[in-house]
Amino acid sequence: MEKLEIVNNLIKNRRSGSGPDYRDAVAILLFIFLLPYIVSFFFGNAGMEMEEGEAEVLQEEERGGKGKGGKQELFWEDMEKAEFIVCNTTAAGTEMMPLEAYLVSRLPSTIPMEYEMEALKAQAVVLRTELMRLYYDKRTEKEDGKVYIYVESNIVKTDGDMYQKCIDAVNSTKGMYLAYEGYPIKAPYFAVSAGATRNGNEVFGSDEYGYLKSVVCGRDFTSGDYVHSERMDRDIFLERVREFRPKIEWKEGEMPEEAFPVKRDRAGYVMEIGVGENAMSGELFRTIFALNSSCFEIREEGGTVIIKTKGAGHGLGLCQYGANEAAKKGSDYIDILNYFFSEIVIEKTE
Numbered sequence: 268m269e270k271l272e273i274v275n276n277l278i279k280n281r282r283s284g285s286g287p288d289y290r291d292a293v294a295i296l297l298f299i300f301l302l303p304y305i306v307s308f309f310f311g312n313a314g315m316e317m318e319e320g321e322a323e324v325l326q327e328e329e330r331g332g333k334g335k336g337g338k339q340e341l342f343w344e345d346m347e348k349a350e351f352i353v354c355n356t357t358a359a360g361t362e363m364m365p366l367e368a369y370l371v372s373r374l375p376s377t378i379p380m381e382y383e384m385e386a387l388k389a390q391a392v393v394l395r396t397e398l399m400r401l402y403y404d405k406r407t408e409k410e411d412g413k414v415y416i417y418v419e420s421n422i423v424k425t426d427g428d429m430y431q432k433c434i435d436a437v438n439s440t441k442g443m444y445l446a447y448e449g450y451p452i453k454a455p456y457f458a459v460s461a462g463a464t465r466n467g468n469e470v471f472g473s474d475e476y477g478y479l480k481s482v483v484c485g486r487d488f489t490s491g492d493y494v495h496s497e498r499m500d501r502d503i504f505l506e507r508v509r510e511f512r513p514k515i516e517w518k519e520g521e522m523p524e525e526a527f528p529v530k531r532d533r534a535g536y537v538m539e540i541g542v543g544e545n546a547m548s549g550e551l552f553r554t555i556f557a558l559n560s561s562c563f564e565i566r567e568e569g570g571t572v573i574i575k576t577k578g579a580g581h582g583l584g585l586c587q588y589g590a591n592e593a594a595k596k597g598s599d600y601i602d603i604l605n606y607f608f609s610e611i612v613i614e615k616t617e
Contacts, residue, residue, distance in 0.1 A: 371430075377390060392444060392600065457579065458578075458588060494575065494576070495579075537549030537561050560581070589607075
């Protein structure tokens with residue numbers, strides 16, 4: 268380059284001179300320092316062209332694709348190529364996205380993201396199973412080779428490490444869902460058990476839920492959400508209950524278990540509380556008092572009613588805390604799913 272030759276000549280001339288001129292030396296050094304910027308200004312990025320395919324890799328990484336850094340694909344699926352499209356309706360309107368892309372945004376709103384990756388994978392399969400069940404239940408016709416699944420759910424736009432964990436969990440289980448007797452199951456999940464999950468046939472009074480067997484969750488007692496208590500005045504307690512069962516009475520001196528006898532399932536959750544026309548389901552009672560679960564006990568102390576609950580959630584299907592504890596001990600998501608759902612088969616959408 269001519270400019271470089273000029274600089275070199277200047278340097279040679281100065282070296283052959285009788286004495287150093289520090290001002291000229293400073294000027295030369297300044298010129299050399301600014302030379303790349305001058306070249307860039309006049310000639311753009313000349314000489315800095317990307318290697319073949321490098322631009323595509325960078326674009327792929329910006330979208331979250333798998334580049335040289337080893338990042339996982341972010342499911343920037345082409346809507347025209349995706350077979351299953353989720354139409355999610357929220358207060359802001361209806362957003363359409365490929366099923367796998369939807370799961371990446373849905374996952375963090377359903378399970379703590381600090382959980383082990385194998386637990387997150389199990390949750391991803393459960394969420395996909397929900398969608399496949401909706402599709403099979405409605406038997407919607409394919410439009411232009413596509414299946415549209417309509418839902419109303421919360422999704423979370425995430426980034427950074429949390430987003431990458433969602434991508435990894437969904438990508439690792441892509442297309443997988445749970446089936447029982449050739450049909451996608453209803454795949455419930457909840458946060459923490461009261462020590463064991465519930466039996467589906469027992470809860471629903473039907474033989475259709477053979478895959479929801481009661482299993483032990485031996486470490487759930489270590490959860491901070493395992494035990495919770497609600498306290499209120501006796502009058503307030505009765506006032507709330509009477510909004511749903513106006514004829515309920517609680518006589519003075521009568522023990523809570525006498526006024527409100529309960530029937531429990533094998534996992535300890537209340538199936539029914541009260542008698543006769545005043546009876547109600549444990550889940551309704553839970554709703555009235557916003558309890559963590561329907562595994563509860565009632566006692567009275569000096570006019571104060573104390574409702575003690577165990578666990579968090581309805582107790583059916585995948586226990587997320589139990590799944591995470593199993594993952595800590597080395598179980599993978601296949602082991603976890605087979606433990607919480609009996610006699611299931613893992614199918615794929617493609």
